[in-house]
Amino acid sequence: MPGFQLWWVLLLLPLAPWPALRRLERPRPRVLLLGRFSSRVIRLDTLRKPWSFWLWTGCVAALVVALAGPTTRPVSLFPGAVQVLLDASGSMAEVDQVTGRSRWEIATQAVGALAQALEAQPETRRLSMGLLLFASRPSRVLTPGTHPGALPGVLEAQQVSQTPGETTTNLGAALIAGLDELAATPPGSQRVLLLVSDGEHNTLETGAPDDPTPRQAAQLAATLGVRLLVLRVPAGQCDESAQKQGEWLLQDLASRTGGMEFSLPLESPLPMMKALGMSPAWWLDWVAPLPWRALLAGMSVFLAGGAWLAERIFEPSGNPLPARRKQL
CATH class of the missing domain: 3.40.50.410 (von Willebrand factor, type A domain)
Structure with missing residues (x-):
């Protein structure tokens, strides 16, 4: 189990879905990324959330954990x-x-x-x-x-x-x-x-x-x-x-x-x-010294890119298949 240098930052984790919800409510929200986004507003009266919602939430959650400073030094698996x-x-x-x-x-x-x-x-x-x-x-x-x-x-x-x-x-x-x-x-x-x-x-x-x-x-x-x-x-x-x-x-x-x-x-x-x-536990010897803060920050960027692509390719027209049939 990792420890955290700034454990209190983890208290922000419940707020991780908030930026994603803001993006669903606004046609051109300026949250996390700046650039050209779809102007279509997705209603929140359904329990199903688009892929971008979960990707943005994961992006923010990974960023919060990275800011908390995960480390394997303070906590021992065999204390x-x-x-x-x-x-x-x-x-x-x-x-x-x-x-x-x-x-x-x-x-x-x-x-x-x-x-x-x-x-x-x-x-x-x-x-x-x-x-x-x-x-x-x-x-x-x-x-x-x-x-x-x-x-x-x-x-x-x-x-x-x-x-x-x-x-x-x-x-x-x-x-x-x-x-x-x-x-x-x-x-x-x-x-x-x-x-x-x-x-x-x-x-x-x-x-x-x-x-x-x-x-x-x-x-x-x-x-x-x-x-x-x-x-x-x-x-x-x-x-x-x-x-x-x-x-x-x-x-x-x-x-x-x-x-x-x-x-x-x-x-x-x-x-x-x-x-x-x-x-000997080879997996533990390999996992323990990894730079977890850098890895989580990279994961956050990767998830943000995936959310942006999901918004641009799939979500502007809802289901892409009906949109193609219309064009035909």
Whole structure:
């Protein structure tokens, strides 16, 4: 949907038929165009209007919309924000023996690729992003509303938590903090939590309101209409049973909110883009940057020319067929 720089000009749209009605009432009206017109007056006591009436009305309507300044910049077809919850606990520093990279490197690379993919989208479909790091407690880095292009540079400056006593993982507190960050997002917009973690929730929990479990936090997100997308970082050399437990936990959290779970590394961010409703739409990429004001002005001129020809060729004699029979 386009926005308008001068939206109040659209209030003139109900007056679009007025110049056409004036042309029907007067034999030689001086409205819109100057020149030689037919002198025949067409009566208004019929419900059927000639072609020129509709063409003149369309001409004026297109001109009014063009003057209103249509633009695709202020209004987004996919409004909202993606709040990234990035696990920065001590387990994320472990190095995978197969890839030779740490879990942290795999996670930050995936988030950076998603941010670059969102940055490449037209402005009409671009979601804003926020970043929150968490271990035993969450820490805000970027608030929702940040341009996606700023995220990769910020990620490079972050690191895994090494503070003694704060290297454990508290998924429940992270989800609640993410919901708090998205609270300022306008109602009706798309709100997504992107949880990037290895799934090792090893912080002691009581289940109290001020210390929710991950499932309690996910249920609250579902109630608020916030979807949870999960990027699961491979656990590598950890115990197999603990790894399976982490996988099941992350899958359960995503399913409770109607979200999805992905296993890293991904070859491309396209699956995440589709999950966000950002799958490629060639028609939107082509339509959004068009110069709508110039196109509508050109359409107005084209319709005016069509109305003028309709008046000159068909309407001076009403139905052209009887006029030809008279001449014969």
